[in-house]
Amino acid sequence: MTEPVVAEDVRREYGDTVALDGVSLSVGTGEVFGLIGPNGAGKTTLVRALTGTTEVEGRVAVFGESADALDPQRIGLLPQSFDPPSRLTARELVDYYGGLYDEARDTESVLADVGLADDADTWYETLSGGQQRRACVATALVNDPDILFLDEPTTGIDPAGRRALWSLLESLAGGGTTVFLTTHYMEEAQRLADRVGLLNAGELVAVGSPAELIADYGGETRLTFETDDPESAVAALAETELAVETGPERVVVRPVTPTDIGPVVELLADHGVEYDTLAWAQPDLEDVYLTLTGERVDAGGRTVADPEAVTPGESPGESPPDETAGEGTESASAATGGRQGGTR
Numbered sequence: 001m002t003e004p005v006v007a008e009d010v011r012r013e014y015g016d017t018v019a020l021d022g023v024s025l026s027v028g029t030g031e032v033f034g035l036i037g038p039n040g041a042g043k044t045t046l047v048r049a050l051t052g053t054t055e056v057e058g059r060v061a062v063f064g065e066s067a068d069a070l071d072p073q074r075i076g077l078l079p080q081s082f083d084p085p086s087r088l089t090a091r092e093l094v095d096y097y098g099g100l101y102d103e104a105r106d107t108e109s110v111l112a113d114v115g116l117a118d119d120a121d122t123w124y125e126t127l128s129g130g131q132q133r134r135a136c137v138a139t140a141l142v143n144d145p146d147i148l149f150l151d152e153p154t155t156g157i158d159p160a161g162r163r164a165l166w167s168l169l170e171s172l173a174g175g176g177t178t179v180f181l182t183t184h185y186m187e188e189a190q191r192l193a194d195r196v197g198l199l200n201a202g203e204l205v206a207v208g209s210p211a212e213l214i215a216d217y218g219g220e221t222r223l224t225f226e227t228d229d230p231e232s233a234v235a236a237l238a239e240t241e242l243a244v245e246t247g248p249e250r251v252v253v254r255p256v257t258p259t260d261i262g263p264v265v266e267l268l269a270d271h272g273v274e275y276d277t278l279a280w281a282q283p284d285l286e287d288v289y290l291t292l293t294g295e296r297v298d299a300g301g302r303t304v305a306d307p308e309a310v311t312p313g314e315s316p317g318e319s320p321p322d323e324t325a326g327e328g329t330e331s332a333s334a335a336t337g338g339r340q341g342g343t344r
């Protein structure tokens with residue numbers, strides 16, 4: 001069966017700027033594909049390439065059709081920048097866009113889907129920013145498309161509204177609608193996407209399920225705490241095999257499994273180390289993003305360049321993210337005969 005979305009070696013240049021540098025991917029029926037990447041990575045350009053709103057080199061096919069032969073009835077598109085007529089109410093707006101198609105969904109049900117049932121009679125221009133974005137999402141749903149392209153759909157939408165939209169998209173995907181979305185919200189991609197693609201400087205650097213990407217690039221579990229005395233913390237953990245990275249008033253210890261937490265805390269107590277806001281964290285998609293885009297958060301909590309990061313043109317990393325400290329941080333691998341993966 002033809003995959004709903006196929007892109008092969010897609011390239012796009014704007015003058016000297018290479019927006020897409022040979023991107024290939026495919027998306028299956030009912031799949032939610034999340035595209036992430038820094039500002040200017042090429043996400044919008046890829047959405048535009050797939051929906052036929054910009055010309056590219058390479059091959060693009062949606063439901064087997066090239067970009068100039070797409071069936072609008074089957075495609076829902078929410079552009080990143082969308083400026084609908086402002087002196088229409090939310091209901092009139094959905095009616096208006098519904099009228100552009102041979103078949104359209106019932107306006108009231110679309111408004112209910114995006115949480116605008118109570119604001120149906122409000123002019124677009126007087127809706128709040130988040131409500132306006134919901135109305136824009138509604139215009140992409142009104143033709144009951146088989147595939148939805150959503151370029152940063154939840155930007156400006158409050159947390160409850162965002163979660164409601166996630167549920168809606170999950171239920172649409174469960175019914176067979178394919179969803180291709182871009183987002184800067186890592187939680188959104190991790191929660192919603194079956195597969196995530198990370199675009200960096202026009203290249204698709206990695207593609208996989210959130211779990212696969214986290215396993216490959218997320219790094220290690222870590223315990224973080226704030227203390228006025230990082231040196232004593234390093235000394236307390238010196239006989240373990242844990243890597244201890246210190247920053248101003250902050251210490252990060254890796255890898256720390258849940259069963260390691262108690263022994264680490266005991267060692268700190270034995271050495272009289274006073275600390276605050278102890279937090280344990282598993283790596284998540286944000287760690288993947290930081291690794292693959294060449295950044296990392298140092299023990300001071302700042303984002304710094306990671307010299308070991310995968311950069312476009314390289315094969316994605318075989319080696320895990322390193323423990324190299326950024327400016328103002330120190331890293332100590334306390335490996336003097338301690339216990340493997342633990343402290344006791």
Ligand SMILES: Nc1ncnc2c1ncn2[C@@H]1O[C@H](COP(=O)(O)OP(=O)(O)OP(=O)(O)O)[C@@H](O)[C@H]1O
Nearest residue numbers: 014017018019037038039040041042043044045046
């Ligand atoms: N119409 C255009 N004319 C010239 N350059 C463009 C045009 N559209 C995009 N670009 C450039 O192409 C590159 C990719 O832009 P694109 O909008 O695809 O990035 P993006 O990943 O969607 O970014 P953001 O996260 O900020 O939305 C950028 O360097 C951008 O300046």
